[in-house]
Amino acid sequence: MSAPGVTLTLRSEHLASLGALLFDRTDVESAAYVLCGRSAGEDGSERLLSRAVVPVRPQHYRRRERDRLSVADESFVPVVKRVRTEGGALLLAHSHPDGPLAFSEQDDREEARLFAAVQRRAPGPHGSLVFTAPDELVGRVWRPDGRTGPMARVTVVGERLRVLVGGAEDVSPIFDRQVRAFGPDVQRVLADLTVGVVGLGGTGSAVFEQLLRLGVGRLLLIDDDRFDGTNVNRVHGSRLTDVGRPKVEIASRTAADSGLPTRVTAIDGSVLDASVARRLRGCDVVFGCTDRQLPRLVLSRLATRYLIPVIDVGALVDAHDGTIRSVAGRVTTLVPGASCLLCRGQVTADGLRAEALSASDRERLAAEGYVRGLDAPSPAVVPFTTVVASLGVAELLQRLTGFMGPRASTETLLRFDLPKLATNAVPPSASCDCADASTWGRGDEEPFLGLTWRQEAPAR
Ligand SMILES: [Zn+2]
Ligand SMILES: [Zn+2]
Structure with a gap:
């Protein structure tokens, strides 16, 4: 890449x-x-x-x-x-x-x-x-x-x-309206960036759509999920006829149809496979748009060991019997020296353990009261996923341009229902892997990212 x-x-x-x-x-x-x-x-x-x-x-x-x-x-x-x-x-x-x-x-x-x-x-x-x-x-x-x-x-x-x-030499005139906002130099940098998007669901498809229109040079899209009919309410660029299609293919089609200059590489795979996660090393920035815990642990490690900022994006709608109780959005930026998703409690040992269980084991243990059962599909609504995605892409623009001024915060929290927007900078907890400065910039090592990887299925 x-x-x-x-x-x-x-x-x-x-x-x-x-x-x-x-x-x-x-x-x-x-x-x-x-x-x-x-x-x-x-x-x-x-x-x-x-x-x-x-x-x-x-x-x-x-x-x-x-x-x-x-x-x-x-x-x-x-x-x-x-x-x-x-x-x-x-x-x-x-x-x-x-x-x-x-x-x-x-x-x-x-x-x-x-x-x-x-x-x-x-x-x-x-x-x-x-x-x-x-x-x-x-x-x-x-x-x-x-x-x-x-x-x-x-x-x-x-x-x-x-x-x-570095930076691209030419700026296409099609980006004139944003060059008026942040100048040709930032546009040249965007055109020279390689950005990864992990997860192409509600938030990921909205992140992808915006990176494409900003003129990011290369996009690496990773998702092993298939589109189902209930995704159409929030996956940008999707059609009802896409049922069964890999989500990354929908994004690739959007890019091809747009005619925009971005080069898109789509991987129908999971970052839980080392061969797929390794591809992220070529990225300058990665957006984490998955709601699963283990992939987010992989991205947390990538940020410190490869000096690749990871902008992790999530939206959570809490509803009961069809009534919204709260709607929260979160954009967390992972860089060396900032607390990771484990320190922040977004990834937990219990959550990782439960995710690693097979569906039947999980149901059995849930029945015995040891873990939470397989949740019913969580509510997801397009304005919420899209706004949180926009906040994440704005975070990238802040890091490229500094338009928000000097600021040390690494997390933005949005409560739609209050409404309220807050930022914070939580220091890493001393015992966490992310606080171990000897791992920062370590780069290639065996095993990759210092993690134990699953046996990979043969390529499909
Ligand atoms: Zn000299
Ligand atoms: Zn940490």
Whole structure:
């Protein structure tokens, strides 16, 4: 899904510490290392994920001048050791306080020497960055055979989602009315984004519909569910004649009929299969639109381990005997450092256990009073699912544009019946997996996401 080549995702905290380290002095160049995890793409592409920033110590500069720099081997030996142990990648970042925003011939010689030594200890690809300001940079890739190439894309993930290097070149005039709202640069970023949508029901189909019309470049749709007649009241783009059809096919048809430039990949499968969940690694953002607990646990892990913001969307109508008691909507954004769906009680151990039971086991245990029985289908009404989907897509726009101003909240709660809109930022609970910073940006590992996966059914 992502463009081939090597790209980089930095946590915003790491970009900030690089800015502080590299521009502490502007009379000479400065250098720092970035330790990265790896995320291998389907197409041979690779994404590096920042894990830690390590300064070059003052005594480790062999030369440090206004326009050149050389670091001693002692400086990188311990970082390379860690890179090798973790199976990660190493970036060398340095400043050009007086420009240019490019690698110099001196950089070519110095980095060729350094990366030859690094590749012997820990085979790459690795990379290097030149900064002329705390958020102005270019990057390049150092391949194991000594070849170099441009770092095609650099994104930053945190309170905001930024594309520092990359973005589509052209903006289609069909998006004129929204370019008037947030400018051509944001439109170029949208056209270059790969966004996953997990679950194409009431909320997911409304999220999909809006991402398509915003001009998102690539969409990866995942759902193994079939459309049934009672879905037509809320699944956008659906027809009564779609009964039995995979929900992702309905969305693909909507995209094809629209003629819009978005490239859509539809997977009729479940993120509970590792082979399907792995496909999400190519996404810049993922929308969680499933009401099941185990898929949301998978997405929570994806957010921290792959630095992929997950915007989890849910609507809940509480009705009794045909009368609405409450209608709640929730948009929770999962990023490293924010509490996950487990911390927030949206995914619970009991819920996961009950979901893992077969229908007959569950009914038996329910009869014995151990778990809740299989619920009757929950109420779902199109204005509620659609508004919550819109809130989720607006959250993506906030992260791209900052139109809501600086804000640390990671959850928006909507009560239609009161009516009331509230935001919060709950810190992770210390014992939760999401609070373990050593997993942030870890990338590829065995087993995938550190989870136990079910045996996969043969491909249908
Ligand atoms: Zn340089
Ligand atoms: Zn958590």
